[in-house]
Amino acid sequence: MASDPLKLDTDVEDQWKRVRGRLRAELGEAAFKTWLRPLSLDGVSGSEVVMRVPSGNMKDWVMSRCGERLHDLWCGENDSLTGITIKVGKTERRQARREVTPIKRDLGMVRHDGGADPAAEADAFAASLDPRFTFENFVVGKTNEFAHAAAQRVADADSVTFNPLFLYGGVGLGKTHLMHAIAWHVRSRKPGRRVLYMSAEKFMYKFIRALRYKDTMAFKDQFRSVDVLMIDDIQFIAGKDSTQEEFFHTFNALVDQNRQVVISGDRSPSDLDGMEERLRSRLGWGLVADIHPADYELRLGILQTKAGQFPDVVVPQRVLEFLAHKITSNVRELEGALNRVLAHAQLVGRPVSLDSAQELLRDLLRAQDRRVTIEEIQKKVAEHFNIRMADMVSARKQRAIARPRQIAMYLAKRLTSRSLPEIGRKFGGRDHTTVMHGVKKVEELMAGDPAFAEDVELLERMLET
Numbered sequence: 493m494a495s496d497p498l499k500l501d502t503d504v505e506d507q508w509k510r511v512r513g514r515l516r517a518e519l520g521e522a523a524f525k526t527w528l529r530p531l532s533l534d535g536v537s538g539s540e541v542v543m544r545v546p547s548g549n550m551k552d553w554v555m556s557r558c559g560e561r562l563h564d565l566w567c568g569e570n571d572s573l574t575g576i577t578i579k580v581g582k583t584e585r586r587q588a589r590r591e592v593t594p595i596k597r598d599l600g601m602v603r604h605d606g607g608a609d610p611a612a613e614a615d616a617f618a619a620s621l622d623p624r625f626t627f628e629n630f631v632v633g634k635t636n637e638f639a640h641a642a643a644q645r646v647a648d649a650d651s652v653t654f655n656p657l658f659l660y661g662g663v664g665l666g667k668t669h670l671m672h673a674i675a676w677h678v679r680s681r682k683p684g685r686r687v688l689y690m691s692a693e694k695f696m697y698k699f700i701r702a703l704r705y706k707d708t709m710a711f712k713d714q715f716r717s718v719d720v721l722m723i724d725d726i727q728f729i730a731g732k733d734s735t736q737e738e739f740f741h742t743f744n745a746l747v748d749q750n751r752q753v754v755i756s757g758d759r760s761p762s763d764l765d766g767m768e769e770r771l772r773s774r775l776g777w778g779l780v781a782d783i784h785p786a787d788y789e790l791r792l793g794i795l796q797t798k799a800g801q802f803p804d805v806v807v808p809q810r811v812l813e814f815l816a817h818k819i820t821s822n823v824r825e826l827e828g829a830l831n832r833v834l835a836h837a838q839l840v841g842r843p844v845s846l847d848s849a850q851e852l853l854r855d856l857l858r859a860q861d862r863r864v865t866i867e868e869i870q871k872k873v874a875e876h877f878n879i880r881m882a883d884m885v886s887a888r889k890q891r892a893i894a895r896p897r898q899i900a901m902y903l904a905k906r907l908t909s910r911s912l913p914e915i916g917r918k919f920g921g922r923d924h925t926t927v928m929h930g931v932k933k934v935e936e937l938m939a940g941d942p943a944f945a946e947d948v949e950l951l952e953r954m955l956e957t
């Protein structure tokens with residue numbers, strides 16, 4: 493493998509653009525800027541793609557936060573890849589292969605012959621979970637105490653209490669964290685229990701692969717032999733009928749055998765549009781626990797806890813209070829802000845002052861302050877694409893009009909706190925599923941087409957200022 497020459501062509505570069513685009517959309521701008529912008533592509537060596545970051549710290553962050561995701565995105569883009577490698581230091585194609593971290597391709601925990609392989613299983617288990625997403629690291633406050641208690645209860649229980657446990661809440665509020673915490677906890681209490689955690693997106697990906705390779709028996713076995721199944725972001729399979737069908741059967745099989753199922757979603761089971769009615773109702777049968785946006789106390793608590801994990805970097809209390817006060821959107825953004833402050837303090841080697849924090853986070857803070865209206869968004873987008881403002885609310889379906897309208901919906905979703913039905917009303921009384929479809933469409937186009945993504949981002953920036 494070491495002797496393979498590095499290959500870097502426009503195909504690989506295009507794939508890289510799409511991978512980056514996706515990560516950017518998923519992680520948010522703050523995290524992307526701080527940690528992923530410095531990630532660069534060296535090329536493909538044999539069946540591995542080689543990327544590079546400037547420092548070991550950054551590598552740790554990238555590997556722990558999105559190693560698996562990077563791996564999946566790359567493998568989804570390029571069939572010939574089986575692993576990713578991240579190197580540290582300046583690009584030097586012939587540099588000795590230090591710092592190589594391969595990731596296993598198949599994260600499934602049961603081998604395809606159906607027999608469990610404990611070592612492979614343990615590897616796969618650890619690879620699918622973030623080591624920092626534990627109960628110890630989860631800060632409890634008013635807005636998440638119920639979900640936390642429910643998760644703790646499921647993790648502690650020797651028999652199934654509520655099935656399924658359904659956790660829901662907005663993005664970046666700790667759903668994935670709680671799910672990983674359950675998995676770590678169950679495994680440490682009872683190492684023999686088979687726990688499988690997976691995003692709904694990955695579930696679908698595996699299902700489709702199984703269909704393609706006529707391997708559905710192994711697929712079914714893999715899922716139906718676990719003690720605890722956790723599927724994250726279930727809303728992803730909304731509208732994906734055959735995947736839903738398969739999931740429904742898997743779900744029923746497990747519940748019938750009295751195995752624990754834990755599901756997360758961005759809204760409650762009854763609000764999951766695009767889900768079959770029987771699945772929706774089944775999802776609501778157990779315990780449904782929601783997580784609300786963190787209040788000031790919790791935000792400060794989280795910042796203090798996280799800052800405390802870096803004893804060699806001092807962040808003054810007033811800076812933490814300032815952040816807790818200003819960054820109200822979600823915990824992920826809050827962490828992103830703190831990470832930036834920490835990185836800066838580490839770099840310059842002295843504590844961050846309030847002034848420099850403000851300067852450092854100017855874009856983020858502005859984003860929090862903005863109060864742009866849907867009308868402003870419609871106007872700006874109409875102007876940009878040279879269509880009439882009236883067409884934002886008209887019934888016309890030509891792409892030249894429908895696409896800008898979808899972009900405006902997407903921006904309304906991102907930049908305002910309006911709900912989908914509210915947004916639909918402002919676009920000529922459209923249904924919220926139409927809005928959802930529009931938002932998804934724009935996200936897909938952005939992920940696949942950098943020029944399009946740039947256009948939309950430009951609009952977003954103009955609306956922010």
Ligand code: ADP
Pocket residue numbers: 625629630631632636661662663664665666667668669670794823824827
């Ligand atoms: P979600 O899955 O709901 O979108 P995540 O679980 O990925 O959100 O959480 C986003 C980030 O915020 C993670 O890094 C997570 O560790 C952190 N986080 C969220 N809630 C808490 C909390 N209560 N205590 C500590 N960290 C939290």
Ligand code: MG
Pocket residue numbers: 667668669724725
């Ligand atoms: Mg999540």
